[in-house]
Amino acid sequence: MTRDPGKRPAPGPAPPPVDRLALFLGSELERLLEPGSALYPRLAAAYGHFVQGRGVPLPVLCLHRDRQNLEPDAYRIEIGGHPEAEGAFRTGLLLAVGEDATLNALLGEETLEPVYGMPARWIGPTQAEPAAARGCILFDPPGLIATHLIEVLGREAYRLLDQASLEQRLKSFLPAHRTLLSQLRRHPGLPGLRVLLQALVRERVSLQDLLSILEAAARFAPEAEDLQSLTELVRAEIPQTICGPYLDEEGQIPAVVLTDTTEGVLKAQFQSQKGLDPEIGERFLGVLSRELEELHAAGWSPALVVDFEIRAGLRRLVERDFPDLAVLSWSEIAPRAGIRTLATIGSRFHPWARKLPSSRWTTSAATGSEPAAPGERPASDHPDKS
Structure with missing residues (x-):
């Protein structure tokens, strides 16, 4: 069978879109995806607390089952398809985090908790009460994963502030601030405004009082030399937030x-x-x-x-x-x-x-x-x- 040299082969199926924010679970942690699991309310509470405190619009968190390169007891958090953090949780155990002297009094295997690298120990359920009495912080799988997610968002949320979410957030200021938004579309423009807000979020500045930030940006943008200069001028206008x-x-x-x-x-x-x-x-x-x-x-x-x-x-x-x-x-x-x-x-x-x-x-x-x-x-x- 011959092929017409002038005819191109039919294109294959398009690759699936990459999730902007995703959580992957190993096979032993898949039970956390079952209906009624404590993971869902823990993630929802952590997500909501972060958005409320930082004022940053976030994409939907996509949950996925096992991947071939993920250990059975492991989980991984990805942004835009790139791994940002990972950890593991021993089935049937709790993770106790505390001072070395406190942990040494508990039965269990020494380890480091995956979020901040603090001393920890894998303990059985019977050790939970004495561990808590000694001042240890105890994590079950949903609690650890939710804590790790918040840590990732704290340092990487600026990457998730895209043009679409910014546009949606700005619409909430209509019609009361139509003139302000019109000024911002001219200077610094929506792409420039996004860069400014990303710079603020990267340094953990809350966008809760976004109106004050937008008003400062509109005031200084026409005269600012560049976006970095504009960012510094805006920061000086929101000292309470900073x-x-x-x-x-x-x-x-x-x-x-x-x-x-x-x-x-x-x-x-x-x-x-x-x-x-x-x-x-x-x-x-x-x-x-x-x-x-x-x-x-x-x-x-x-x-x-x-x-x-x-x-x-x-x-x-x-x-x-x-x-x-x-x-x-x-x-x-x-x-x-x-x-x-x-x-x-x-x-x-x-x-x-x-x-x-x-x-x-x-x-x-x-x-x-x-x-x-x-x-x-x-x-x-x-x-x-x-």
Whole structure:
């Protein structure tokens, strides 16, 4: 049988569309997909809590059964067909997470929980009560999967903010804000607005007060040099939204700050034609790492508060090594928010991090000086003490 050389073969079937957000379960976890399973309400509650708190429209979560490359007791979370996180759960057991000393008193196999890599132990149901009494956090399969999903969404939700979902969200402002939306369609345009919102979401800024964000974008877009500049201007207009997640019970932001000289050096580096000198960047990251390590050991989760003009550049510098570190500018500090300075990094990036006296952890400014006025730089940030 011969084929007409001028005739093309009929096209094969089109590949199935890739799910934007999907959860795959191994064969031993497939029971979680059965009607009445606790997985569905757990996922729905976690999903709803995230959307409500972050204000980010999310796609439908697609649930799938076993794949050939997935272990029987494993699960995987994918975005756009790309694996983002995975874990496993032992059939018939619970996962207890806690301090090593606490876990050592329990019977079971040592492991690390898959979400944050914390010490954990596989325990039987009879160990649940003593584990809870000792302060352990207990996970069943639905609870662990829901927690892992929220962790993934927390760092990757910006990738799920597409043009269609943005259009749908903007329609909710009609007809009351028709003029505002018309301005935004001109400057920065819907593609540009999407990039701006993605940049905010990537740094865990809530879109709950989207109207204020849109109004700031419309105000500055015609004059902004580019989308990065526009993003920084918008951030400075929503200080309550920016600061809210980092305020402690006393209305202050635990912070690592830089001396004026340090900021001057970094500003000159970022603005030079060659950009940041890799050696200076590495030295800065080294000192920052030592400061954060000591503060984290003392129970603090500080933000890095810096000058408006270097915030974006510093965020790019620290993002890979410290993805969860909030980088704020002084322009983004809400009027009633205070700064609790826990450490100051000097311009020479001395290779040995200073010991931090406990008095610095109970005052608003470093070394026991007078508390800084809300939104102002503490006095200890000005001299170069490195």
